[in-house]
Amino acid sequence: MNTAIILAAGSGRRMEADTPKQYIELLGKPMMVYSLEVFQACPQIDDIILVVAEGDEEYVQKEIVDAYHLGKVRKVIAGGKERCDSVWNALQHLTERSAYVLIHDSARPMISEGVIERVLTGAKEHGSAVAGEPLKDTVKLRNSRGFTLDTLTLPRNAVWMVQTPQGFRTDLICEAYRIWKSEGGNTRGITDDAMMWEIYLNRPVKIVEGDYANLKVTTPEDRLLAECLIRYRQENLD
Ligand code: CTP
Ligand code: MG
Numbered sequence: 001m002n003t004a005i006i007l008a009a010g011s012g013r014r015m016e017a018d019t020p021k022q023y024i025e026l027l028g029k030p031m032m033v034y035s036l037e038v039f040q041a042c043p044q045i046d047d048i049i050l051v052v053a054e055g056d057e058e059y060v061q062k063e064i065v066d067a068y069h070l071g072k073v074r075k076v077i078a079g080g081k082e083r084c085d086s087v088w089n090a091l092q093h094l095t096e097r098s099a100y101v102l103i104h105d106s107a108r109p110m111i112s113e114g115v116i117e118r119v120l121t122g123a124k125e126h127g128s129a130v131a132g133e134p135l136k137d138t139v140k141l142r143n144s145r146g147f148t149l150d151t152l153t154l155p156r157n158a159v160w161m162v163q164t165p166q167g168f169r170t171d172l173i174c175e176a177y178r179i180w181k182s183e184g185g186n187t188r189g190i191t192d193d194a195m196m197w198e199i200y201l202n203r204p205v206k207i208v209e210g211d212y213a214n215l216k217v218t219t220p221e222d223r224l225l226a227e228c229l230i231r232y233r234q235e236n237l238d
Pocket of ligand 1: 007008009010011012013014015021022051079080081082083084086104105106107108216217218
């Protein structure tokens with residue numbers, strides 16, 4: 001069985017909107033619904049654990065899960081302070097029947113079935129896999145005075161942006177998170193699940209082909225971009 005964990009427990013500080021960004025509407029539909037619908041429709045996904053802010057569970061069950069007929073959502077649970085606390089909470093709800101788990105940010109509404117399939121296949125082959133894309137820009141390291149560390153410009157063909165979903169053998173990612181927790185559960189500097197895997201299992205993660213359109217809606221201009229991409233996709237499917 002393959003389980004998806006969809007994260008929607010953030011506060012969306014950088015979006016500077018009145019509501020947390022997972023609830024803001026893109027073309028008339030709450031952002032979090034987009035990715036939920038793609039996972040719902042994906043034949044390889046058996047069930048979904050949806051993580052929301054504490055206190056939002058009932059509202060989300062009624063206004064999102066029931067209203068949009070998301071029958072694969074097995075549980076709506078409360079997240080934690082940081083992203084890794086939210087993932088930790090969700091992992092506690094997995095059973096042995098979930099052999100593989102895909103962790104996805106609801107802030108990436110443009111996820112497609114193709115990317116989900118590639119991540120899942122990669123996780124089955126290598127134990128873990130994340131979606132990624134080569135960077136289009138040149139990356140520089142900047143020192144505290146605002147100058148480039150010119151000897152350290154990273155080789156562009158080796159620098160990748162990683163996205164979600166991130167897929168794992170369930171027993172192994174649970175083990176990584178268990179070690180993290182037992183060592184104090186410090187969230188500083190840990191921004192994705194691949195880092196947990198790398199740091200606590202000391203293993204590399206396979207990067208499979210993601211999608212430039214699978215952007216993370218973070219700041220107000222991303223919202224406009226996401227709406228353009230959704231409209232474009234809708235027009236080209238019809
Ligand atoms: N997330 C979560 N629990 C948290 C923090 C984040 O479930 N405590 C989720 C967000 O809902 C989002 C994803 O993790 O789908 C990626 O996080 P990010 O883009 O940073 O979203 P926010 O934390 O909400 O935004 P910001 O950092 O601007 O406050
Ligand atoms: Mg955040």
